[in-house]
Amino acid sequence: MSENSNLSPAPVDPTTTEAWQRLEEHDGMLDKGLREAFAEDPDRAKKLSFEAADLFVDLSKNLVSEETVGLLLDLANETGVCKRRDEMFAGAHINTTEDRAVLHTALRRPKGASPALDVDDQNVDADVREVLERIYEFANKVRSGEWTGVTGKKIETVINVGIGGSDLGPVMVYEALRPLADAGIEARFISNIDPTDVGETTRDLDPETTLVIVASKTFTTLETITNAKLVRAWLLDGLHAAGVAESQDAEAVAKHFVAVSTALDKVEEFGIDPANAFGFWSWVGGRYSVDSAIGTILAVVFGPEAFEEFLGGFHAMDEHFRKAAPEENVPLLMGLVNVWNVNFLGAETHAVLPYSQFLHRFPAYLQQLTMESNGKSVRYDGSAVTAETGEIFWGEPGTNGQHAFYQLIHQGTRLIPADFIAFANPTYALKDGDTDVHELFLANFFAQTKALAFGKTAEEVEAEGTTGALVPARVFSGDRPTTSIMASALTPSVLGQLIALYEHITFVQGAVWGINSFDQWGVELGKQLAKQLTSAVAGDESVLAEQDSSTRQLIEYYRAHRA
Numbered sequence: 001m002s003e004n005s006n007l008s009p010a011p012v013d014p015t016t017t018e019a020w021q022r023l024e025e026h027d028g029m030l031d032k033g034l035r036e037a038f039a040e041d042p043d044r045a046k047k048l049s050f051e052a053a054d055l056f057v058d059l060s061k062n063l064v065s066e067e068t069v070g071l072l073l074d075l076a077n078e079t080g081v082c083k084r085r086d087e088m089f090a091g092a093h094i095n096t097t098e099d100r101a102v103l104h105t106a107l108r109r110p111k112g113a114s115p116a117l118d119v120d121d122q123n124v125d126a127d128v129r130e131v132l133e134r135i136y137e138f139a140n141k142v143r144s145g146e147w148t149g150v151t152g153k154k155i156e157t158v159i160n161v162g163i164g165g166s167d168l169g170p171v172m173v174y175e176a177l178r179p180l181a182d183a184g185i186e187a188r189f190i191s192n193i194d195p196t197d198v199g200e201t202t203r204d205l206d207p208e209t210t211l212v213i214v215a216s217k218t219f220t221t222l223e224t225i226t227n228a229k230l231v232r233a234w235l236l237d238g239l240h241a242a243g244v245a246e247s248q249d250a251e252a253v254a255k256h257f258v259a260v261s262t263a264l265d266k267v268e269e270f271g272i273d274p275a276n277a278f279g280f281w282s283w284v285g286g287r288y289s290v291d292s293a294i295g296t297i298l299a300v301v302f303g304p305e306a307f308e309e310f311l312g313g314f315h316a317m318d319e320h321f322r323k324a325a326p327e328e329n330v331p332l333l334m335g336l337v338n339v340w341n342v343n344f345l346g347a348e349t350h351a352v353l354p355y356s357q358f359l360h361r362f363p364a365y366l367q368q369l370t371m372e373s374n375g376k377s378v379r380y381d382g383s384a385v386t387a388e389t390g391e392i393f394w395g396e397p398g399t400n401g402q403h404a405f406y407q408l409i410h411q412g413t414r415l416i417p418a419d420f421i422a423f424a425n426p427t428y429a430l431k432d433g434d435t436d437v438h439e440l441f442l443a444n445f446f447a448q449t450k451a452l453a454f455g456k457t458a459e460e461v462e463a464e465g466t467t468g469a470l471v472p473a474r475v476f477s478g479d480r481p482t483t484s485i486m487a488s489a490l491t492p493s494v495l496g497q498l499i500a501l502y503e504h505i506t507f508v509q510g511a512v513w514g515i516n517s518f519d520q521w522g523v524e525l526g527k528q529l530a531k532q533l534t535s536a537v538a539g540d541e542s543v544l545a546e547q548d549s550s551t552r553q554l555i556e557y558y559r560a561h562r563a
């Protein structure tokens, strides 16, 4: 690994900073509670609400005072968060274990951005634009019907074969923006190596009208390569049955398969013409890649214009993160509030609760973004972390979650900070008689954060006529922290802003903790062992004999029960 001389050699230990010491002694809202804090200061909501691009973010229902926020900003200052942010935007190799720049923000710089970004002898802006133009040209051809399958039929379905960052982002965005799919092309996704995924996804499709995008940064991921081979076999079988001669297989693959990868040599080895491949670069992490060529399926389904708008949303949030003053910098503040919740209030999880059915895959997308980034026990110099890191992200859209797990958030023994996300304008403005159903929906959004913040006292319960042992069961303690995020509507730009917001929140937390948020060594061991165990599962007794008794027993169970 080469020296990264432009970096601070070792992270500051956050727990040794003056701000951390003061935060430890600081009560936050705990001596007071949100009821009192709001009653005391009529401007609290205003003081703790912020705008970032088109997002309105209300932090006032968190267990923080202005003093807490001030101390958290001191912590950011002492741990060099903004310096590290600037290093990231400039292309420094802040991914130390892989000696790479971290430049997903370069993927969304506008055309003609000035000054141009040159990193490691690469004209990043020119390269990004060149790939984008190729993607757009391809997308337009597929959308217009100029690009057809090998039998001359228009493409009606595009399947993205990928996993992790090569799947979760495209799936989430496709689901979020579905009504904007305007070219009569449906997107499908295959990720799991469970053969069910290929079987079910292709079951009712016509190979003649299906295009496959194999998306893999490394082009070595077992699941993706195996699934791509399965889909290729399904496609060729179907085409042969439709009368395509086997001698046309290469042409068929060229018309029905494209690839997205940083490893174009491996794409060619797989049999996909490099002319039908869209590249990206090692400085784009998998979980930060939905706005790279990994989003090709989105450009096809929604069109280049919508994709540009999506990228513009990311960039607007990048500019906010880069330029807004710390005390108004939303990703910085939200990241710091998360640090407060995790390290000082003991939160272990973080719920993300979109009041938009279109965002039903957003929590799953955020799980990879946040947990693969910040689930680390060592800092970027190899030393052990000095405080708890990465919380468990989870969530479901409201109001469904209200009828499932909200009970625990309201009355359980654990502190579960939650982000509530909602949009003023619905995609479907439906009415039930005179009732605007979106208003009914949003009333729930407003009600939940109010209930979580302010709860219900025993006196209030009694005043409603409840008596005896039922009273405590109906009391809500309140003081359950939430952040509300609102925007006018869920547009491609707003979605880009939301994703970039969480990318930067994740960055801020990682920077405070001194960890490398851009590697993922923790996924390696399982991959290695799966490779080793494949032969034991297939019946290799000697490999089976080497296993621990539990693993051996489980494999034996499988072998005994497999029909």
Ligand code: F6P
Pocket: 163, 164, 165, 166, 215, 216, 217, 218, 219, 220, 221, 224, 286, 287, 372, 520, 523
């Ligand atoms: O599971 C780890 C991981 O490397 C993720 O970080 C990545 O997004 C995913 O696998 C898929 O990798 P690739 O795009 O190289 O197939």
